Amino acid sequence: MAVYSSRSAEAAALKGVHLYHFVFSNCSQRVRIALEAKGVAWQSHHVDLASGAHLTPGYLEINPNAVVPSLVHDGTVILESNDIIAYIDAQFDGPPLMPAGADDREAVQKLIDLASGAQAAIKALSHELLFKRVRKVSAADVDGMAAVGAPAALVDFMRDFSEDGAAWAERVARARTDIDERLGQLEARLAHTGHWLSGPEFGLADISWVVNAFRLQQCGYDIARYPRVIAWCRATTALPAFKRAVSEYKP
Template sequence: MITLYHGKTSVCSAKVRLGLAERGVGWQGRIVNLAGGEQNEDWYLALNPKAVVPALVHDGVTLLESNVILEYVDGLGDGPPLMSTDLLDQARARLWLADCLDIHAAVNTLTYVVSKRRQILAKKTPDQIAASIARMANPANASKRRDILDQGIASPHVDTALFTLRLTFGRMQQALIQGPWLLGQKYSLADTAVLAFVDRLDRLGLDQLWSHDHPAVADWLLTSRQRPSYNTAIESFAGAPELERQNSLSAGHWGLLAPAIGRG
């Protein structure tokens, strides 16, 4: 039996759910209430001391880190795996998996800067915010959260995020010129790993990060969303991307980020 501890809109959780859907692997889920801080409670810290999702438990064994879980899940399905048997393609796919660490940090930064920061500041008192940050298990994550809440768009984390994403979309454009998928003609583990991050940025109304200079990324996102796995793994949990994107555009997320784009 596979049990996935995950967040409804967590991009790393979505990445693993995509892998499960693509490979036709059955699982049961336990939603962790990230907004309520459930990931910092003792029962979850016993499962994952880093206080992040997802965590996958299979036959009593716990697996952590979404990239590791994704490769593990790929081996459980029937039929050809998403990871190629070609050694060079395996290396290329794992380069994308490695890059996901920086991509995740960048997407997390922009999510908080343009959206969650305003929600938190509007709903919580300074004491409540301080208490919430104090509960975070990872001191580096706590420091980053505090800096973004204090400085907003002026946080140096924003410049780091934009640097990472400029490299990412440039690399994606170069890859997608060669074929419809990141490794060429065949959908792979690389596409599975990256989709949730680009989907989140689009939902935030930040597609101008790629739409002008890297148009192949937009085509890739559209094609990826047409796969059945997208509805199963992302849309059924996060809702329709069009509606969220429209709300983000109305909220002026891109305009809020524009000054930081200008700094670059």
């Protein structure tokens, strides 16, 4: 569990549940769905990634990885969206989001790890297929990120994106192979469970993955080879928690 000993006085002073997040971030959407599914009251701190609000000194004290989301619960900072949703399920009343059976629990943990490992590919595909048309990043923007202390991996990614050359094409090609492999594993799991990824009931594996599947659809990514994933995605995005947290969410 990624509990972070933050030196942020802002975070330490917070009472209740506070989410630092961005409206279109799939990792943030994952946490908002978990909060809605559990019925947890939370306060929003919208971090506008487009204007670099995640790179300010105040936010870097809360999350030194310079990413959203970050959850603060009674002054304790929890990072990593998949750890945050597990934390929310364990800490709060409401419908349990982990299945009861040991085999399903093990499968859910593997699926959550599979979703965590998909983030680099989802990010590359989002930039290639969605953001490229609307977001131009200059070499000076990238140098600016490095100058304010953004982690090297974020800076390298943005440099490749801004240059749009062979290194970027390589990232996108790797992302396509990676995502197809992971979607194949979801298809196999759904063949076994029938409806939800998590097991007999909707749960953490569904929450963890639906934001990725929804993003791939927004990207126009071809998932026709995965009919069970398509049907599952339709059912999951129709849930009230998904609508409140994602499709109808306004920051």
